[in-house]
Structure formats: C-alpha cells, structure tokens
Amino acid sequence: MSAEEKKRGWFGRLFGGGRPEEAEPAPEAEEPAEESATGEPEASGEEARPAEAPASRDEAAAAAAEAEAEEPLAPIDAIPSAPEPETGPALDVEPEAEPEAEPQPEPVAVAPVAPEAPAEPKQSWFQRLRAGLSRSSSALGQSITGLVRKRKLDDEMLQDLEDALIQADLGVDTAMRITEELARRRYDKQVTADEVRSVLAEEVEKVLKPVTKPLQPDFSHKPHVLLMVGVNGSGKTTTIGKLAAKFRADGRKVVMGAGDTFRAAAIEQLKVWGERTGATVVAKAQGSDASGVAWETLDVAKREGADIALVDTAGRLQNKAHLMDELTKIVRVIRKHDETAPHDVILVLDATTGQNAMQQVEIFRQVCGVTGLVMTKLDGTARGGILVAISDKHELPVHAIGIGEGVEDLEAFDAGQFARAIAGVAEASTEERA
Numbered sequence: 001m002s003a004e005e006k007k008r009g010w011f012g013r014l015f016g017g018g019r020p021e022e023a024e025p026a027p028e029a030e031e032p033a034e035e036s037a038t039g040e041p042e043a044s045g046e047e048a049r050p051a052e053a054p055a056s057r058d059e060a061a062a063a064a065a066e067a068e069a070e071e072p073l074a075p076i077d078a079i080p081s082a083p084e085p086e087t088g089p090a091l092d093v094e095p096e097a098e099p100e101a102e103p104q105p106e107p108v109a110v111a112p113v114a115p116e117a118p119a120e121p122k123q124s125w126f127q128r129l130r131a132g133l134s135r136s137s138s139a140l141g142q143s144i145t146g147l148v149r150k151r152k153l154d155d156e157m158l159q160d161l162e163d164a165l166i167q168a169d170l171g172v173d174t175a176m177r178i179t180e181e182l183a184r185r186r187y188d189k190q191v192t193a194d195e196v197r198s199v200l201a202e203e204v205e206k207v208l209k210p211v212t213k214p215l216q217p218d219f220s221h222k223p224h225v226l227l228m229v230g231v232n233g234s235g236k237t238t239t240i241g242k243l244a245a246k247f248r249a250d251g252r253k254v255v256m257g258a259g260d261t262f263r264a265a266a267i268e269q270l271k272v273w274g275e276r277t278g279a280t281v282v283a284k285a286q287g288s289d290a291s292g293v294a295w296e297t298l299d300v301a302k303r304e305g306a307d308i309a310l311v312d313t314a315g316r317l318q319n320k321a322h323l324m325d326e327l328t329k330i331v332r333v334i335r336k337h338d339e340t341a342p343h344d345v346i347l348v349l350d351a352t353t354g355q356n357a358m359q360q361v362e363i364f365r366q367v368c369g370v371t372g373l374v375m376t377k378l379d380g381t382a383r384g385g386i387l388v389a390i391s392d393k394h395e396l397p398v399h400a401i402g403i404g405e406g407v408e409d410l411e412a413f414d415a416g417q418f419a420r421a422i423a424g425v426a427e428a429s430t431e432e433r434a
C-alpha cells in the first residue's frame with residue numbers, strides 16, 4: 001500500500017466518506033505559504049495582503065463592534081473554574097495589557113511531522129494506541145489483577161472492582177454497568193482477570209459506539225467553517241495543524257485563522273503548520289482582536305475559494321468573562337459571513353486533565369454549542385478512562401483522538417479499538433492490524 005493510499009484510508013475513516021469527488025489537486029508547497037527572503041514565514045491575511053487588508057479591517061472592526069453590542073451567549077458567572085492543564089501557562093494577565101508588553105520569549109513548540117523515512121517497522125494504529133494508552137490500561141489492569149485472585153466473584157469483589165473502575169475515571173454509571181454485567185455472568189463463580197477485562201472492553205465499547213462519528217465537513221459550504229475551542233494547552237493549535245495536513249493531503253484548499261491572539265507562540269506555531277502543509281494562514285499581531293482574525297479568515301477563505309477554514313481560539317477562559325465573551329463574539333462575527341457557520345465547533349480536551357475535562361465539556365457546551373470532541377494526549381496519562389465517562393454523560397460525537405505530537409498521531413476515533421486498548425485486551429480482528 002502506498003503512502004498516499006494510506007493517507008486516503010485515514011481520511012476516509014476520519015471524514016467518513018473517502019476522498020471527495022471534486023478535490024482540487026494540492027498546490028505546490030510555495031503557493032499559499034508566503035515566505036520572506038529571510039525564510040521567515042509571512043502570514044496571509046492582513047500581513048500578506050496589504051492592499052486588501054484595510055477594507056477587511058474596517059469590516060472586521062464594524063462586525064466586531066456590532067457583535068460587541070450584543071448579549072453574550074451564556075452567563076459567565078455560572079461557569080466554574082477549571083484548573084490549568086499540565087501543559088499550559090496560567091492566565092494572570094489581561095489580554096488588553098498584552099500588546100504593550102514585550103513579546104513573550106516562548107519557544108515555538110511545533111509537533112514533528114511524520115518522519116520521512118522511518119527506520120523502524122511501522123506499527124499499526126492499534127499497536128500505537130495500545131502503547132499510548134498503556135498507562136491507563138496498566139493502572140486498571142493492576143487493580144483488576146490485584147482484586148481477582150482465583151476467588152469466587154462475591155459482593156466484596158464487585159464493590160472493589162467498581163471502586164477501581166471509578167478510580168480509573170470511567171465514571172460511576174459505566175463502572176456499575178460493568179460490575180452488574182460481571183455479576184450476571186459470573187456471580188459466585190471463579191473469575192479471572194481476563195474475564196473481567198473482556199467484560200470491561202465490551203461494556204466500554206457499548207458506551208463509545210454511539211458517539212463514534214467521523215468528521216464530515218460539507219465542502220459545499222465553501223468554506224466549511226470549523227472552530228476549535230478548548231482550554232489553553234489542550235492541543236487546539238496542534239490539532240488544527242494535523243487536520244490541515246490531512247485535508248491538504250486530500251487536495252483540499254485550507255485556510256487557518258490564528259485566533260489565539262493571546263500567545264505569540266501559538267500564532268507562530270500555526271504559521272509553521274501553514275508552511276508545512278501549504279495551507280494559508282491568517283494572522284495578526286499578538287493581542288489583536290480575535291474576532292477580527294476570524295472575520296479575515298473567512299474573508300480570505302472565501303476569496304481563495306477554500307474548502308475549509310480552521311479557526312483557532314485562545315483558551316484562557318476560566319473566570320475571565322471578557323475572554324468568554326470573546327468566544328461568543330467570534331461566533332457572532334463568523335455568522336455575519338455565513339449564518340450557518342461555524343459548521344463544526346470542536347472542543348479539544350486534554351486527557352491528562354482527567355475529571356476537569358468533564359467540567360470543560362459542560363462549560364464549552366454552554367458557551368459555544370460544541371458539536372464534537374477531539375481528545376488529545378491519551379499517550380501521556382493514566383486517565384484515558386475519562387473519555388468513557390464524558391461520552392456516557394454527554395453523548396457528543398468523538399471525532400478523533402491524539403496519542404502524540406506528530407501528524408500521524410491523530411486518528412479517527414474507533415470505539416472498539418479504544419475499548420480494547422484501555423481494557424488491555426488483544427485486537428479483535430485482522431482488520432484492525434492494517
């Protein structure tokens with residue numbers, strides 16, 4: 001199988017329909033990414049289009065001002081604080097004060113693109129998923145093995161198992177269903193750890209199956225608008241970059257909007273992804289009005305006849321009413337371009353934040369009508385079970401999961417694979433070894 005066919009396979013699975021019929025050929029790498037002589041990437045949009053920028057700035061300002069006058073979509077005071085994720089810096093500076101300050105000397109951490117010539121034999125996605133989820137599955141596996149020692153399944157063991165499953169962030173309801181099913185099958189009989197694991201995998205798959213939904217952009221929108229939201233550090237920018245790479249590999253025209261104007265490094269990070277993928281990047285200076293960036297992103301996307309616009313946002317939303325307003329304002333500004341947009345509002349959740357991720361779903365659903373989820377960093381945590389609890393409670397589509405920083409580390413979500421990986425059960429069929 002060629003690399004291209006593999007990409008298409010991924011695309012088909014992620015986007016649910018295989019390669020679109022009217023995909024335009026991928027432009028040459030230098031076409032959308034405009035670089036200066038120094039090699040410094042120049043953003044499209046305001047920086048890259050001086051002649052067109054003033055008009056769109058006026059429109060953006062007018063749209064932003066109009067949007068400002070409107071009511072926010074959700075009461076901010078009702079939103080509880082979610083602790084900072086492990087990877088993100090704390091918010092202690094008002095963004096309005098930022099432009100004056102020296103740009104923060106943050107390193108631009110950009111995930112590596114898939115290595116061109118991998119030396120090692122390529123692992124299947126399931127193998128990598130299992131390896132990624134090994135912290136989650138081994139924590140659970142140890143508890144299960146510790147509890148099941150050639151004993152008959154009795155009430156005490158069921159209670160201990162339930163506690164272990166809750167500890168693993170799977171959620172109370174799922175934990176109860178698993179132990180009820182175990183009791184139904186094996187009560188007062190000898191039970192092995194393998195039997196427990198297999199019931200665990202089956203029950204987790206039952207929860208996850210209904211939420212397994214590939215991303216299905218409707219390219220007739222021209223552009224299909226995808227808004228990426230989530231707390232800072234959850235992996236929004238990286239996920240946008242990875243998605244852009246997938247769309248570009250499928251011949252789509254992509255425009256990315258650097259709507260995270262809070263952090264200079266996030267803007268730079270997106271520009272680098274733009275260079276790598278050949279996607280156009282619309283960016284403004286750090287501290288600029290994010291809704292202005294969103295406006296221009298759609299402006300540029302329409303002008304370029306882009307298939308999809310991926311709009312990044314800042315994630316410093318906890319207890320910061322004006323930043324929460326910023327998100328609702330971005331949505332309103334986007335709707336001035338297309339009242340049906342944004343067509344996808346994807347919440348990126350960092351698995352390492354465990355139960356806080358549940359809280360984040362509640363907050364972002366209130367504020368901006370989340371349509372689907374991507375969970376990242378499942379590779380670095382023992383708390384992967386949280387995706388099960390979130391799915392059980394919120395029933396939001398899970399589009400994809402991330403198990404690393406590279407392009408190849410984002411995959412379409414598959415309930416069965418995830419369930420078996422987290423339960424530490426072997427692959428079910430040869431199909432998944434592909």
Ligand SMILES: Nc1nc2c(ncn2[C@@H]2O[C@H](COP(=O)(O)OP(=O)(O)OP(=O)(O)O)[C@@H](O)[C@H]2O)c(=O)[nH]1
Nearest residue numbers: 232233234235236237238266376377402403404405
């Ligand atoms: N291990 C691992 N790291 C990831 C994954 N996804 C993203 N990251 C890393 O997480 C860090 C934060 O990712 P960003 O994409 O910058 O997060 P963000 O939500 O855009 O953050 P802000 O710009 O601060 O709002 C980066 O170092 C990414 O490379 C993943 O699936 N696994």
